[in-house]
Amino acid sequence: MMIPACPLADLPRGEAFRLETDPAVTVFHTEDGELFAIDDTCTHQDASLADGWVEDCWVECPLHASKFNLKTGEVDAPPAKLPVRTHEVVVEDGMVYVKLSTAAPNLPHCAVRKLAGTTA
Amino acid sequence: MRTVAVVGASLAGLSAARSLRKQGYDGRLVVIGDELHRPYDRPPLSKEFLAGTVGEADLALEMDDEDLQAEWLLGVRATGLDRTDRAVRLADGREVRADGVVIATGAAARTLPGSEGLAGVHVVRTLDDARALRDELARGGRLVVIGGGFIGAEVASTAYALGLGVTVVEAAATPLAGPLGETMGGVVSALHADHGVRLLCGVGVKGLSGETRVDAVLLEDGRSIPADIVVVGVGARPCVEWLEGSGVELDNGVKCGADGRTSLAGVVAVGDCANWYDPRTGAHRRVEHWTGARERPDAAIATLLAGGAVEPGVPRPPYFWSDQYGVKIQFVGHAAGADSVTIEEGSADDRDVLAVYRRAGEPVAALGMNQPRLFTRWRKQLARPTS
Ligand SMILES: Cc1cc2nc3c(=O)[nH]c(=O)nc-3n(C[C@H](O)[C@H](O)[C@H](O)COP(=O)(O)OP(=O)(O)OC[C@H]3O[C@@H](n4cnc5c(N)ncnc54)[C@H](O)[C@@H]3O)c2cc1C
Ligand code: FES
Numbered sequence A: 001m002m003i004p005a006c007p008l009a010d011l012p013r014g015e016a017f018r019l020e021t022d023p024a025v026t027v028f029h030t031e032d033g034e035l036f037a038i039d040d041t042c043t044h045q046d047a048s049l050a051d052g053w054v055e056d057c058w059v060e061c062p063l064h065a066s067k068f069n070l071k072t073g074e075v076d077a078p079p080a081k082l083p084v085r086t087h088e089v090v091v092e093d094g095m096v097y098v099k100l101s102t103a104a105p106n107l108p109h110c111a112v113r114k115l116a117g118t119t120a
Numbered sequence B: 001m002r003t004v005a006v007v008g009a010s011l012a013g014l015s016a017a018r019s020l021r022k023q024g025y026d027g028r029l030v031v032i033g034d035e036l037h038r039p040y041d042r043p044p045l046s047k048e049f050l051a052g053t054v055g056e057a058d059l060a061l062e063m064d065d066e067d068l069q070a071e072w073l074l075g076v077r078a079t080g081l082d083r084t085d086r087a088v089r090l091a092d093g094r095e096v097r098a099d100g101v102v103i104a105t106g107a108a109a110r111t112l113p114g115s116e117g118l119a120g121v122h123v124v125r126t127l128d129d130a131r132a133l134r135d136e137l138a139r140g141g142r143l144v145v146i147g148g149g150f151i152g153a154e155v156a157s158t159a160y161a162l163g164l165g166v167t168v169v170e171a172a173a174t175p176l177a178g179p180l181g182e183t184m185g186g187v188v189s190a191l192h193a194d195h196g197v198r199l200l201c202g203v204g205v206k207g208l209s210g211e212t213r214v215d216a217v218l219l220e221d222g223r224s225i226p227a228d229i230v231v232v233g234v235g236a237r238p239c240v241e242w243l244e245g246s247g248v249e250l251d252n253g254v255k256c257g258a259d260g261r262t263s264l265a266g267v268v269a270v271g272d273c274a275n276w277y278d279p280r281t282g283a284h285r286r287v288e289h290w291t292g293a294r295e296r297p298d299a300a301i302a303t304l305l306a307g308g309a310v311e312p313g314v315p316r317p318p319y320f321w322s323d324q325y326g327v328k329i330q331f332v333g334h335a336a337g338a339d340s341v342t343i344e345e346g347s348a349d350d351r352d353v354l355a356v357y358r359r360a361g362e363p364v365a366a367l368g369m370n371q372p373r374l375f376t377r378w379r380k381q382l383a384r385p386t387s
Helices: A109-115 B011-022 B127-138 B150-161 B177-194 B290-305 B372-383
Strands: A002-007 A016-019 A025-029 A035-039 A053-055 A058-060 A067-069 A086-092 A095-099 B003-007 B028-033 B071-074 B078-082 B087-090 B095-097 B100-103 B107-109 B142-146 B165-170 B198-201 B205-209 B216-219 B224-226 B229-232 B236-238 B267-269 B274-278 B283-286 B319-324 B327-333 B340-347 B352-359 B362-369
Touching: A002 A016, A002 A025, A025 A095, A053 B372, B003 B011, B003 B095, B011 B028, B011 B290, B100 B290, B127 B150, B127 B229, B142 B150, B150 B165, B150 B177, B150 B319, B177 B198, B177 B327, B177 B340, B177 B352, B177 B362, B267 B290, B290 B319, B327 B372, B352 B372, B362 B372
Parallel strands: B003 B028, B003 B100, B028 B071, B100 B267, B142 B165, B142 B229, B165 B198
Antiparallel strands: A002 A095, A016 A025, A025 A035, A035 A086, A053 A058, A058 A067, A086 A095, B078 B087, B087 B095, B107 B236, B205 B216, B216 B224, B274 B283, B319 B327, B327 B362, B340 B352, B352 B362
């Protein structure tokens, strides 16, 4: 499924755009001008990776500093142990689209509970 | 280098073992730890694990398929370091000869003198501590927490959520004034009263009462606070006794350079036991937080493998988080030495704050309460090299 995110012009380098899909997805525009999309929720706990610290093609979780590779989703070190799901990004006519992955997401326990509608 | 011994099998030790392999060391690697458990994560011990929302399997720090090709000597304590033949002596009489030694023995909870052997009195440092406390909290009752620092405050918050009546006793006038300064220490510790948890400040603890099981905490002003369970959260001391007489210089833990090098060649120290030199402040500082124990071994191992021949970089300023009453608290930098604190976003009354600490107009620290996005920006800014 292709989902329109935002005009490329509205996403300067170094910025992130969070799509309120379920689960949420974030598009990152790196300082080098590359675009990547990954699930927004850290696989450790309920943190939004859109709030994270991007360096090269890694985003560091804003809470406990596990880093996720924007290209592959791989995680560098604990406390997170599972990779984050990656999605394909397509730019057409100046518009950024995300092609959602069909793989199962690796959501943290608390986010899974929230999706299931019960409180953590 | 043919053998490296890592002493301490927790976050800093595991991170050092990983750094060794990542940085290309392919010799013998021996990891020595006095706990029986494989490396596990401590922050949840006062939070989710104590609350019962995460189990023991979730605490593992190793990945499922991880294999560092290390020999794990677990359940055995290091009792000495012999500088002449560079050997780590173990409590069971064995010896591990090594060309390189990583000291990662962390810290142990301070206890209250005279509380030994009294049932119902706990500290929270190890998995075994947390299991015992979790089982007691599940039975309910009145909890008194001695010490309003981070671990005390987190235990109070978890116990409150479990439905216990909680009192926190703090000797200082304001809890957390050391790490956060008076003003913000006051704002963060106001979370207790917001939730009906009683906070008694500026009063010391004289002792505990009870025959076999604690029944009250006796305060220096003569009051007696009834208690079914007591948690002592009065800080931790570095586990470095085993290094006495080894030639490794000790001063509030292992005294280290800005890259973890110690006074002995071929020996580095990392994590809660290490008192690293901080080039930003020009002083040594023993940082007892997760992120330092996780990150700094990278630099220490680079130094170890290079035989000390690399120039240490400037480490990122110390960072930590705490979760209390559903509020995410984050702090970076050094509050001591700041001459002003301003709330740049949110408001103290809403417990939703981004505060910046400055010295002579220059930002030196930042505190966030439920402000991960802005906080990360400040953390990034504070990590920029100072000119
Ligand atoms: C309850 C709790 C909650 C926390 N919450 C947070 C938080 O929210 N945020 C944060 O930033 N930090 C938090 N921390 C701090 C963080 O967990 C520590 O900074 C971190 O564990 C330090 O890792 P370390 O490996 O240096 O030391 P430790 O984790 O203390 O590990 C040292 C290991 O060495 C072993 N050892 C000691 N002496 C010997 C010896 N002679 N021989 C062999 N082995 C030995 C010890 O048994 C232990 O297993 C918390 C800590 C605790 C206890
Ligand atoms: S929530 Fe991301 S590392 Fe913990």
